[in-house]
Amino acid sequence: MALTVYRERDANLPKLRNTPVAVVGYGNQGRAHALNLRDSGVSVSIGQREGAGFRQAELDGFEPMSIDQVVQQADLLIISLPDECAGEVYEKLVGPNLRPGQVLGFVHGFNIRYSFIKPPDHVDVIMVAPKGPGTLLRSSYEEGKGIPALMAIHQDASGHAKRIALAWAVGIGSARAGIIETTFAAETEADLFGEQVVLCGGISALTKAAFETLVDAGYAPELAYLECVHELKQVVDLLYERGLSGMREKISNTAEYGDVTRGTRVIGEESRQAMKKILADIRSDQFAKEWIDEYRSGGETFRSLHKKDEDTLYEQAGEQVRALMPWLNK
Ligand SMILES: NC(=O)c1ccc[n+]([C@@H]2O[C@H](COP(=O)([O-])OP(=O)(O)OC[C@H]3O[C@@H](n4cnc5c(N)ncnc54)[C@H](OP(=O)(O)O)[C@@H]3O)[C@@H](O)[C@H]2O)c1
Structure with a gap:
């Protein structure tokens, strides 16, 4: 499928500078969206409950307000709350204060894809989902770079939803790396799949199993680690910068021979079937329902697994x- 990729020239950032x-x-x-947009000349206010985030916003020079207060004042609302x-x-503080012409912006599609948030017809609903953590979104912006973002339009009540989404993505620096158009469903499903199967679930389980195999066989834990x-x-840095073939050029021939002859023994047919089941649970809403039920019933299972x-x-x-390596101790 051909991707549509937008750059700075496709957006009208100056117009966003006139939008609260x-x-x-x-x-x-x-925090990264707010700081990057402010540095791009956009007028940003912060809606935040009392606590750590509130104090951080003050330290960063904002005058945070309650959530219902900012919803009444701003035209583009960037919702960056935990999913x-x-x-x-939204039910308590955002939805009841929405007025026609406002734009609801999301940084991830979860709540729209699974209908935990159902916005009224009279607002635009857009998404700009940078593909990386907030710390990297901020530091790359400060270095004059950016990280790619996925952009999607769920609802275009005003007829200007795409213009606003593009300007927002440019304002956070993502046009420097590419703004890729997608849908809320594709972003959410692929994001959940990536984090469950590779980035978080996969890597945690793989490294734990490998570590324990060496330790059980009598190797020192520090060596195994x-x-x-x-x-x-x-190795991930090489993959990130050069792709699979480029990474293989930089490892030893012994490492590469082990890779191409042994890797599929570890991640074989059984793992592929497990991946398909995980994807099916994501697409059928089963995972989202399980996670929100867990949160709403107190999160005991989540805490004990953590x-x-x-x-x-x-x-240890x-x-x-x-x-x-004390320099790693940030
Ligand atoms: N972590 C990342 O960099 C990352 C990467 C990609 C996508 N995302 C997406 O970005 C969104 C936000 O995630 P995040 O990791 O940035 O969230 P976060 O850091 O855990 O929290 C965001 C803010 O929400 C506030 N908050 C938490 N619970 C609240 C409640 N019940 N009522 C009102 N405010 C509440 C917190 O306030 P307090 O300070 O008072 O706790 C905090 O300021 C999610 O959709 C996530 O999937 C995050």
Whole structure:
């Protein structure tokens, strides 16, 4: 499928400079959107509950307001709340204060794709989802670079939804890397799949299983950690910068022979079937429903699974390895 990629020339950033913008939720993503847009000359206000995000917004020179207050003032509302609570915050503080002509902007499609948020017909609903963490979105902008963003239009009540989305994406620096047009459904489903199968779930399970295999066979935990976890970054950096073939050019022939003859033994047919099942659960809404039910019923299972991986031999070995390199201790 051919992708439509937009650049700076396709957008009208000066027009956004005349639009009051509010970032709702000053966390990882929200802070980066707010700071980048402000540095791009856009007038940004912050809607944030009392607490850590509120204090950070003040430290960054904003005068944060309550969420219902900014919703009444701004024309473009960038919702950057955690996915699991955005629905209930929207119900209480955003939805009741919306007026015709406003634009609801999302940084991820979850709540629209799964209908936890159902905006009225009289607002535009758009998404600009940068493909990376907020810290990188901010630091790359400051370096004069950017990270790619996915852009989508769910509802175009005004007839100007795309113009606004493009200007927002340019304002956060993403046009420097490319603004790719997609849909809320494709962004959400591919994002969840990537994080469950590779970026978070896959990598956690793979490195834990490999680490434990070496330790169970009698190797020192620190050695196992160095080989199966710590060095991952170096190989991932090569993959990021050069692709698979480019990465293989930079590793030894022994490493590459092991790669091409052994990799599919680890991730074989069984894993592919598991991936298909995970994708089916994402597409059928089963995962989203399970996650929101878990959050709304108190999150006990989530907390105990999180705790299970704390203070393990894997984590202790990691601490020992990182202690060798104090510069890693940010
Ligand atoms: N983490 C990333 O860089 C990243 C990357 C890609 C996409 N995203 C997407 O960006 C969105 C925001 O995620 P995030 O990681 O940036 O969120 P976050 O940092 O965990 O939190 C965002 C903000 O929401 C506020 N908040 C949390 N619970 C709230 C509640 N019940 N009522 C009102 N405000 C509440 C927090 O306030 P307090 O400070 O008071 O807790 C915080 O300021 C999500 O859709 C996520 O999928 C995030």
